[in-house]
Amino acid sequence: MRILIVEDSTTVSKILQHYIVQEIGCEVDTAADLTSAIALLDKHSYFVVVADLVLPDAQHGEIVKLVRSAYQTPCIALTGQFNEELRTELLTMGIVDYILKENRYSYQYVAKLIARLYRNKDVKVLIAEQSVISRKFVKLLLEQHLFQVIEVEDGAEALTVLAEQKDIRLLITDYDMPNLNGADLVIKLREEYEREDLAIIGLASDASLSARFIKNGANDFLQKPFVHEEFHCRINNTLDAQDMMKMLWEKANRDFLTKVFTRRYFFSHYQDEHEEQGCFSLALLDIDFFKKVNDTHGHDVGDEVLMVFASRLTEAFGHKFTVARFGGEEFVVAFKGLDIEKTITLMEAFRQHNEQKSVKTSAGELIVTFSCGLAAFGDELIDDVLIRADEALYEAKQQGRNRIVMH
Numbered sequence: 299m300r301i302l303i304v305e306d307s308t309t310v311s312k313i314l315q316h317y318i319v320q321e322i323g324c325e326v327d328t329a330a331d332l333t334s335a336i337a338l339l340d341k342h343s344y345f346v347v348v349a350d351l352v353l354p355d356a357q358h359g360e361i362v363k364l365v366r367s368a369y370q371t372p373c374i375a376l377t378g379q380f381n382e383e384l385r386t387e388l389l390t391m392g393i394v395d396y397i398l399k400e401n402r403y404s405y406q407y408v409a410k411l412i413a414r415l416y417r418n419k420d421v422k423v424l425i426a427e428q429s430v431i432s433r434k435f436v437k438l439l440l441e442q443h444l445f446q447v448i449e450v451e452d453g454a455e456a457l458t459v460l461a462e463q464k465d466i467r468l469l470i471t472d473y474d475m476p477n478l479n480g481a482d483l484v485i486k487l488r489e490e491y492e493r494e495d496l497a498i499i500g501l502a503s504d505a506s507l508s509a510r511f512i513k514n515g516a517n518d519f520l521q522k523p524f525v526h527e528e529f530h531c532r533i534n535n536t537l538d539a540q541d542m543m544k545m546l547w548e549k550a551n552r553d554f555l556t557k558v559f560t561r562r563y564f565f566s567h568y569q570d571e572h573e574e575q576g577c578f579s580l581a582l583l584d585i586d587f588f589k590k591v592n593d594t595h596g597h598d599v600g601d602e603v604l605m606v607f608a609s610r611l612t613e614a615f616g617h618k619f620t621v622a623r624f625g626g627e628e629f630v631v632a633f634k635g636l637d638i639e640k641t642i643t644l645m646e647a648f649r650q651h652n653e654q655k656s657v658k659t660s661a662g663e664l665i666v667t668f669s670c671g672l673a674a675f676g677d678e679l680i681d682d683v684l685i686r687a688d689e690a691l692y693e694a695k696q697q698g699r700n701r702i703v704m705h
């Protein structure tokens with residue numbers, strides 16, 4: 299990814315470049331006037347151009363028009379002054395945003411905006427809105443910020459599309475729609491989707507509907523008609539909050555070192571499981587003689603081994619089953635929906651594969667084996683199943699390690 303800054307003030311250009319590199323770590327080119335900007339635009343393809351409206355050889359925003367029309371590249375305009383006329387002109391040019399060159403925060407904002415645009419490329423947004431004109435307008439605004447946009451014209455259709463496309467992250471829904479209105483659509487969706495998985499913004503002309511949308515579970519509300527800037531700010535805030543929630547969720551539920559689930563996640567997920575929920579067994583795995591790895595090669599190499607072992611487990615079982623780190627060098631796999639015979643076969647295949655494949659570490663290649671205790675759910679709760687799996691694991695260690703024992 300490459301970004302172009304067109305700005306005649308060396309100071310501003312340098313500050314911007316610093317923030318962009320710090321935030322995104324991409325290549326940044328700079329040009330101080332229109333002529334050198336054109337030379338660079340002809341040579342490279344840019345993800346976004348950040349351009350000052352007043353340049354020594356083009357003082358009336360020509361750079362922005364050119365970037366939009368001749369190069370079809372997203373553009374963020376920098377301006378030293380601001381008035382309503384200029385605002386209208388900039389928005390009709392289809393720019394991403396305009397930024398007043400006021401203080402350090404303005405330049406940080408540009409860097410964060412570019413990072414957001416980069417993430418937006420992978421964000422699918424669904425618009426549910428009956429009016430074609432409103433729908434197309436919202437679509438245009440979203441596409442200016444590089445989102446992938448899908449449209450539907452009623453609430454029932456929105457439910458169908460969301461069920462089919464689980465990767466849609468944001469729904470923008472109007473209130474007035476045939477079959478199912480926006481507020482009722484939100485109620486239905488919140489039965490199934492958490493806020494961190496699907497964010498919802500309600501739209502309506504009637505401001506009194508805002509509380510209804512929010513109480514039903516929408517993340518935010520916009521009263522129609524809205525201005526471009528408010529629309530984008532609310533979308534960005536909603537997605538930033540969603541990213542933050544996801545990050546907190548990951549921190550709470552994923553092990554920092556190995557990235558598999560934590561013990562906390564495992565228990566919160568399976569605490570209430572019992573036999574009625576079908577065939578289900580648990581495997582407790584413990585790396586053999588792991589202390590020796592630490593003592594011989596150091597703690598960092600021990601960490602490398604844990605990471606490789608966890609990724610092997612994830613690769614083997616993670617797509618269907620839950621893999622968690624229980625602590626230290628102990629892991630658990632929850633084989634929900636798989637009978638015990640099949641579980642043993644799978645785990646034995648994994649054991650053989652693992653003992654034959656050395657782990658590449660900074661101290662060289664190491665053979666790492668594990669012992670495993672397996673237990674199927676009887677008529678008890680998970681704590682008791684874990685006790686049996688632990689007893690089986692103890693036996694596997696006693697019998698010489700690198701084996702599976704079932705209780």
Ligand SMILES: Nc1nc2c(ncn2[C@@H]2O[C@H](COP(=O)(O)OP(=O)(O)OP(=O)(O)O)[C@@H](O)[C@H]2O)c(=O)[nH]1
Nearest residue numbers: 584585586587588589590592597598600601626627
């Ligand atoms: N590198 C590293 N070591 C850890 C971590 N957590 C626990 N350990 C170490 O894991 C080792 C576990 O050792 P033991 O419980 O004696 O077990 P073992 O050496 O694997 O022996 P057996 O289980 O009997 O085969 C200890 O030395 C811990 O310090 C970690 O996150 N990173």
